[in-house]
Amino acid sequence: MFIDCKSIAKSIDEETIALTRLTKPKLVSLAVNPDEGTISYLKSQQKKAKSLNVEHEIFVLDNVEILSEKLLEFSKDETVHGIFVAHPLPKGADELQVASLIDPEKDVEGRNPVNLGRLMYGEEGFAPCTAAAIVEILTRTTQLMGKNVVIVGRSNTVGLPLSVMLLRRDRSATVTVCHTKTQNLEEKTLQADIVVVAVGHAGFLKPEMVRENALVIDVGINVVGDRVVGDVDPEVEKKCSLTPVPGGVGVVTTAILMNRVARIASRGGKV
Template sequence: MILDGKIVSKSIYDEIKEKIGNRTGELPSLVLFCDEPDPSNKTYMKSIRKQGEKLGIEVIVRDSGSNPVEEISELNKDKSVAGIMVMHPLKNANEKAVLAALDPGKDLEGRTVSNLGGIINDEEFFAPPTAEAVMEILDYYGIEVKGRDITIVGRSNTVGKPLALLLLKKGVDGTVTVCHSRSRDISEKTFNADIVVSAVGIAKFIEREMIRPGAVVIDVGINFVDGKLVGDVDFDEVSQIAAAITPVPGGVGSVTTALLFRHYYRSIERMES
């Protein structure tokens, strides 16, 4: 089975459109807080603005300015702004200081310490959307997590670590192994897993021999090979033995963007409650 992220993202956008359609008055804006964005960030920002236009949401690009912490503090207080994305990396600013100043309730990407730490006690405003996208796909397609062995390859703050915490939550009850560049016998750990999630950023890192027939494979990787977007998984080979697999593109990434807009709308609801 192909786990089509476009179908999942459509269901999220439909939910957002319905809520927006039931509103009166102007929508607050979504701010992309940036500092000399690189080409990949520019492409990402363009896609977010394009999706915002489809939903009738104003997406504003805001330069970090000479005092980025002060700029963020002002945006925190601005009731015409419902969500803020700090575009990584900030080349001319202390990114940690900026994130420390960011209101967790407007932190659509779940990057603040408060949101990341809050996952442990179910107290986060927002979880990182890429990690959450994996959960959304598993839930949408009815893939059982409870009691199953799950191996995550990659330990980033945006995917691996928060995803492990989300899978370990009471009621979700996954049994999680997290692998990284210093892990031994990664192939053995992935082969013994019921569900494998790869987020290492290495094209075709996950090969057929690393996956047990009948396993579920979630590919979070974003890699460019000869100008073509590919994931971490050798899709052609692994798809022949996996019970279910996400494609790249059209998998986790499309759901991630949709969740940013769900977070945006939830921020509005919180501001107006």
Template structure:
């Protein structure tokens, strides 16, 4: 088996289910709404925002853009955040990161309303993830990986899983989600000794180290399932993952492509979290 775990079929399935949800909500005069808080004009943020708006429009979720100046003060940012926190017509909030250096992300993380925090910034949602409380919100990217595993019926229980990367955005949440599925999990990173030996023992390998094509054939166990979370740009301007795609083909039993893999599912997961937040707020 050398299966390509494409993201589009996964995203399409999620979207179709969400369209049913928005139809039911609309019948009750409820329109789910996501506020997008973007500071500055970074091309990556604008491209991501465009993808989110298109996805939400397709599902029936309203979007509210909050565009702030690159040099915005902490006080002004918190004021803008407070406004959407208190807006009863807004059900989810996404803040584009990283933020400019003059803004204190730690303060912002505790200032977002936990019930609208659809990408798991607030410590309350982090704690719920840690304890397996499903009323919280999980970071969208690692949740997208789990949706791919679920869609393609990848067995996780009892498997040896290695997460390569330890960020709060992907690595650590991915490890917790795998534990909830009864996998045996190792978290590795760039300073892990004998890294190839550890990753080559993994039945499930999630690569989220942020280095272009870092994972080579020697890192991969024969027949392993490899999820590539990396989004990098090489010297020629091509998008690459954290896994060398050609070498993954020769060794992995199944793997996600870049582009067209995990990233294409992330906006669908974000929309799913907005619907969840909307339902919870309207009980």
């Protein structure tokens, strides 16, 4: 069975629209030498922003020095409420240094070390949007307390922050985080009540790697020919509850991103 993520996104959008009736939120998205995939993602962000009355400007830049200048400028600009930087950054760029230039109160993707630190104290207002989207989907779909969750992938934007969020005492899942050096991955995923896959390999999680009736969250976005597919083999849907790709984690992530910009605008910097 596929999980209906579009209706989750819709309910978040409803709150965003209510907020944008009262304020004029503005998001700026910056990218250095973006590839086609990134440009297409930024355009979809723009379409979504328009539909929710969030003002949105995209800046395509040549190098990280200009990016740094722009981040300082927008961090000070009171008409800008949210700052989004497309990743990956060019080879050799210092990610921590770039993230540190974003005002933590406008850091809608939760990359600034201040916001990653807040996460350790259970403050999730600026948690990375994809991790926040997965928590939203899980909490609306199941009880997490004591459940065995296996996360495959440990990136700073998905696996790592998600593990911290699921361990928070009010959720208290038992979390295992796997990566390329994990041995006997299948043994671990087969034990899980919930499997989250964020590896970036099309069809990576096979039906034989999950148990009957498990809940599976597919974070992957892979372009295969002219199609976008996830990290989970679609056959998994026959034995588990699965988030679709497209129309799954991605739509909830964008809804949360826009909601955050609207909240920042309406609450004077606090989400």
